[in-house]
Amino acid sequence: MVDIRDVPEADIDRALELAYLVFHDRPEKERREKHHALLTRCGRIGAYDGDTDTLVGFMAAHDFRLSVPGADLSCPGLTFVCVAPTHRRRGVLTALMAEQLRRAAAAGSPIAALWASEAAIYGRFGYGGATTGATIEIDSTRPLALRIAPDRRPLRLVAPEEALELIGPFHEAARAGRAGRPTRSPERWTEEWLSEQDEEDEELSPPRIIVLGEPGEPIAGYVLYRTKPEDDAGTAAGRTRTPGLVRVDELEADTPAVAAALWECLAALDLTGRVRAWGRPADDPLLHFAADRDQVRVTAQFPALWLRLVDVRAALTGRSWAAPVELVLELTDVRLPANAGRFRLKAGPGGATYEAARAAADLALDVRELAACYLGGTRVTELVAAGLVAEHTPGAATALDAALRTPLLPHTADEF
Numbered sequence: 001m002v003d004i005r006d007v008p009e010a011d012i013d014r015a016l017e018l019a020y021l022v023f024h025d026r027p028e029k030e031r032r033e034k035h036h037a038l039l040t041r042c043g044r045i046g047a048y049d050g051d052t053d054t055l056v057g058f059m060a061a062h063d064f065r066l067s068v069p070g071a072d073l074s075c076p077g078l079t080f081v082c083v084a085p086t087h088r089r090r091g092v093l094t095a096l097m098a099e100q101l102r103r104a105a106a107a108g109s110p111i112a113a114l115w116a117s118e119a120a121i122y123g124r125f126g127y128g129g130a131t132t133g134a135t136i137e138i139d140s141t142r143p144l145a146l147r148i149a150p151d152r153r154p155l156r157l158v159a160p161e162e163a164l165e166l167i168g169p170f171h172e173a174a175r176a177g178r179a180g181r182p183t184r185s186p187e188r189w190t191e192e193w194l195s196e197q198d199e200e201d202e203e204l205s206p207p208r209i210i211v212l213g214e215p216g217e218p219i220a221g222y223v224l225y226r227t228k229p230e231d232d233a234g235t236a237a238g239r240t241r242t243p244g245l246v247r248v249d250e251l252e253a254d255t256p257a258v259a260a261a262l263w264e265c266l267a268a269l270d271l272t273g274r275v276r277a278w279g280r281p282a283d284d285p286l287l288h289f290a291a292d293r294d295q296v297r298v299t300a301q302f303p304a305l306w307l308r309l310v311d312v313r314a315a316l317t318g319r320s321w322a323a324p325v326e327l328v329l330e331l332t333d334v335r336l337p338a339n340a341g342r343f344r345l346k347a348g349p350g351g352a353t354y355e356a357a358r359a360a361a362d363l364a365l366d367v368r369e370l371a372a373c374y375l376g377g378t379r380v381t382e383l384v385a386a387g388l389v390a391e392h393t394p395g396a397a398t399a400l401d402a403a404l405r406t407p408l409l410p411h412t413a414d415e416f
Helices: 009-022 029-040 092-106 160-175 186-193 256-267 312-318 367-374 380-385 396-404
Strands: 002-006 043-049 055-068 071-083 111-115 132-139 155-158 208-212 221-228 231-235 238-242 245-253 274-281 296-303 305-309 325-332 341-348 351-356 363-366
Touching (some): 009 055, 009 071, 029 186, 043 092, 071 092, 092 111, 155 160, 208 256, 363 367, 363 380
Parallel strands (some): 245 274
Antiparallel strands (some): 111 305, 155 208, 221 245, 341 351
């Protein structure tokens, strides 16, 4: 028997020890202190063994807002989800997730989100993969070949301690243009994106920030990156040379020409031969304006943000719609029965209604599939083809896809 309750600040170190045990981690003091500070700002739920009062399960939630088509919605961001190896398969995770969903609903958050350490886990709790990330690599041993002219306004380096004042507002404005992006607090900027040392790779340089725009005017774009020097290692078979790396953490631009200027600058950095950008959107304009796709390659694609519709009516009526649609949806949701049933969705550019219906269903689907499609990153027709959505009325999936469509694919690089 476990007791599900708040984790007080006094138990944060216990929660961290449990997380480090589960994730096979052993961070140094500075990183532990960062994690402790982060958890003081999060909602915290624990599972305590009823006999020993030992903390055997834990999860935390960031207080985010998430960009959705045409709006910004309250969205807890789950993190540090873990269960002690001695208490697995005893319903601990299920109890934690149920409590988190209950709290999200009580707080009026229509959606919740997470990054999945194991993709097989969270679908059974109604989460669907809502965005896709791509890793892009550029061979920068030669100049970057482009099909468009880069913006030739000045580029300048900005010190990390001065950068937030410039790039923070730019990033916040850019969030509205692409769904799936959570808010960033000043603490997340300074402790994660602009921290002196990268948490994953100590060999990387401190963050470098380049902005584009005339001095004294608002910037038109920025790139945040770190570098790693060339590795010239000796082996029994001879010497191997790995060219210097430019790791791009984030690149934002007002126009394709601004993006082209920033990518061109990165590819021209001295003593480097590789540019690697993890977590780029699958529709990154670079993949079209690069003149040589042998030089610019997508080396990986992966599910990124997982989304849960906590209050389906509030989520559907809270976003904008690209085209008119009227359908009856038959929705299943074993975790939140209030979402389950048959509902008429009537939506279009003027808004949406979602009310209980008795008519025959045009589409039948689980809340997990609706969450995957909600931001416009997954097509309903693809899920029909995969056997995950039942289309009872021909053309219904195509009509819903047209209504859910967004000009840009949803995307976030904010791993939490």
